Amino acid sequence: xxxxxxxxxxxxxxxxxxxxxxxxxxxxxxxxxxxxxxxxxxxxxxxxxxxxxxxxxxxxxxxxxxxxxxxxxxxxxxxxxxxxxxxxxxxxxxxxxxxxxxxxxxxxxxxxxxxxxxxxxxxxxxxxxxxxxxxxxxxxxxxxxxxxxxxxxxxxxxxxxxxxxxxxxxxxxxxxxxxxxxxxxxxxxxxxxxxxxxxxxxxxxxxxxxxxxxxxxxxxxxxxxxxxxxxxxxxxxxxxxxxxxxxxxxxxxxxxxxxxxxxxxxxxxxxxxxxxxxxxxxxxxxxxxxxxxxxxxxxxxxxxxxxxxxxxxxxxxxxxxxxxxxxxxxxxxxxxxxxxxxxxx
Numbered sequence: 001x002x003x004x005x006x007x008x009x010x011x012x013x014x015x016x017x018x019x020x021x022x023x024x025x026x027x028x029x030x031x032x033x034x035x036x037x038x039x040x041x042x043x044x045x046x047x048x049x050x051x052x053x054x055x056x057x058x059x060x061x062x063x064x065x066x067x068x069x070x071x072x073x074x075x076x077x078x079x080x081x082x083x084x085x086x087x088x089x090x091x092x093x094x095x096x097x098x099x100x101x102x103x104x105x106x107x108x109x110x111x112x113x114x115x116x117x118x119x120x121x122x123x124x125x126x127x128x129x130x131x132x133x134x135x136x137x138x139x140x141x142x143x144x145x146x147x148x149x150x151x152x153x154x155x156x157x158x159x160x161x162x163x164x165x166x167x168x169x170x171x172x173x174x175x176x177x178x179x180x181x182x183x184x185x186x187x188x189x190x191x192x193x194x195x196x197x198x199x200x201x202x203x204x205x206x207x208x209x210x211x212x213x214x215x216x217x218x219x220x221x222x223x224x225x226x227x228x229x230x231x232x233x234x235x236x237x238x239x240x241x242x243x244x245x246x247x248x249x250x251x252x253x254x255x256x257x258x259x260x261x262x263x264x265x266x267x268x269x270x271x272x273x274x275x276x277x278x279x280x281x282x283x284x285x286x287x288x289x290x291x292x293x294x295x296x297x298x299x300x301x302x303x304x305x306x307x308x309x310x311x312x313x314x315x316x317x318x319x320x321x322x323x324x325x326x327x328x329x330x331x332x333x334x335x336x337x338x339x340x341x342x343x344x345x
Contacts, residue, residue: 023159072118106214107231110278152197168209258296
């Protein structure tokens, strides 16, 4: 039933020009009408919200103290087929609108968990909001749990909840296993709050959480997610292919760099271990950025430093399986000179 408080809040938010809270209060009023059986009035209120120009989510209008809108580009994200298929399953489940809406992405840093959340939002044409842990976590006893209740209330009552995705990035900052925490009582309180709030999550809301510390998670929390996707399933072939895609993308910005994809992939294949995509991207980008603009293959030489002790040692390069032509590219020494020196002439 609608209360005086709802009307007062509505007027207050209108006067303060607080569009975010005004919309949320309007949605609460519509729900109150719906619960009391006045379905037509509820639908009328929601129709007004959906057609009012002030209710089109633009810019930062839906941001609050705890929620930050995340922008993303339209670049495709290369993923191994096995992970890509699981991501397609997530998208299909969301599109079915049957209440399957809580997903946990787990895996090592740099495996693409956060970027995948951005891609899902892009493909579903939804706004992505990041929960700001810096605002959420409080040193005062019990305050973090109270903040969690507040942010989940914002999420559950958010206007256009069926057009958003909420991201709890590195949720382990809040929800590590209660027995592994130094402050057992406080961590237990926080984790218990998350469990309760996930159980009450609005079915229209899509929530994605990521973690690098899945093995330390409270098992009860794992059961709250509809699906858990492991991002640690990259083969070396996957990583080599992703490195090639990354280089092609970055070379658009570094037009002085020379292209020798076969040699590039050969160097990447010799890295032990081959880094995950996040680190690979940084490694390739830094090699390009610090390379000599007058030497189009200098970035390959810089990458080579992670493979051999001395990139200019012809014998070591030969022992690592590089051909005369490849050694010429990497060192700047002509093939004929390389051949003579390797023969000891």
